[in-house]
Amino acid sequence: MTDTPNSGSDAMGAFERYLTLWVALAMIAGIVIGTVAPGLVSAIASAEIASINLVVAVLIWAMVYPMMVSVDFGAVKGVARQPKGLIVTLAVNWLIKPFTMAFLAVLFFDHVFAPFIAPEDAAQYIAGLILLGAAPCTAMVFVWSQLTRGDATYTLVQVSVNDLIMVVAFAPIVAFLLGVTDIVVPWETLALATVLYVVLPLLAGLATRRVLRSAERIEAYTARVKPWSVVGLILTVAILFGLQGETILQHPFLIALIAVPIVIQSYGIFALAYGAAYVMRVPHRIAAPCAMIGTSNFFELAVAVAISLFGLNSGAALATVVGVLVEVPVMLSLVAFANRTRARFPETSA
Secondary structure (H helix, E strand, O other): OOOOOOHHHOOOOHHHHOHHHHHHHHHHHHHHHHHHOHHHHHHHHOOEEOOEEHHHHHHHHHHHHHHHHOOOHHHHHHHHHOOHHHHHHHHHHHHHHHHHHHHHHHHHHHHHOOOOOOHHHHHHHHHHHHHHHOOEOOOOHHHHHHHOOOOHHHHHHHHHHHHHHHHHHHHHHHHHHHHHOOOOOOHHHHHHHHHHHHHHHHHHHHHHHHHHOOHHHHHHHHHHHHHHHHHHHHHHHHHHHHHHHHHHHHOOHHHHHHHHHHHHHHHHHHHHHHHHHHHOOOOHHHHHHHHHHHHOEOHHHHHHHHHHHHOOOOHHHHHHHHHHHHHHHHHHHHHHHHHHOHHHOOOOOO
């Protein structure tokens, strides 16, 4: 399976390579814009229909659509050759990760950080962290796979299966976890956001692949539209931080507090998935990407749903955006660790 090209794992461009820098600059720019031009940010925030912000909806589509074009559902059948990596990924993503993230969120914001944060704000941050934990990575994992010399086709299989499961499992898991943390769940908005940001982009990506047909044309098209994914992300972050600027300037330690459970969750989930793959004697070219998928998040979806459910200027939206900032440096450190431990894994399946 190592010879099949994957359009999602092309050489990283400057945007992907320096994503942490661009996100940090977008945060700063958003705070500045929110301070000097609050009317502009308010106008963007007011452009809503049925709890869906139209400006952000366009940006989210710009983020998600290029990723969905790279998903080949026909590759799912190839998983039967080496199922162990997929088993690890699915078990971690859907049976463990959402619930451990919810546990950490409640632990820190309802207990450890309770003296520093108002209960209503804590509930918002918990909601944002739950959204992050319930959305496994869809796109950036192709970058992490490339950096660890992962099996391109197998990574595509893992992402494809995760996307299929996400369509039916994301909304029920999020609704359940938000419910048990005593947050009122607007079911209509949650379902609408899932359709808008998962189902429809998946269908659009599949339709695009059918029109383009050949792998070469799909690869070329993906390369052309891929930069818009990061552009959409950066602009969305700028808008979010424009609305959150006053809170951030008044409470600079808040970002660090939100980052704590995210960092713990990331390293913990990676250790679990990578360790399970090691015990199961999964080859490194499969083990590394399968751990990366479980560790990183589909933050585009998490940001979109947080905005739809709780609003652009909500604490939940802020928590998901902090996830974007934290993820890249954490994942790069895990890529380095995976590369250093390559020799401890077998070359082929046992």
